[in-house]
Amino acid sequence: MLRRDEECEEFHFDEHYTFVETVRTKKKQNPHVFVGQYLTITRREDGTLRPNFRPIVMDDDFTVERYAFGVYQELHKALEGLIEK
Secondary structure: OEEEOOOOOOOHHHOOEEEOOOOOOOOOOOOEEEEOOOEEEEEOOOOOEEEEEOOOOOOOOOOHHHHHHHHHHHHHHHHHHHOOO
């Protein structure tokens, strides 16, 4: 932010300005609490968890069964560590 300290109507060549740098204090919304190969889990401000699927890579080795099992394993691992018994 650039701020003029005093108005000097008679002598425009001798005006004084102050530069103030401000830092944003905004916290990250919905921070990641788990990042895996198949999904990411974020925590909302109210404390709820939200699973988000990552893009599916359909290469030559892709099978639906392997993908579904990988999602299951990651979801189980993530929730086991995030949810208290």
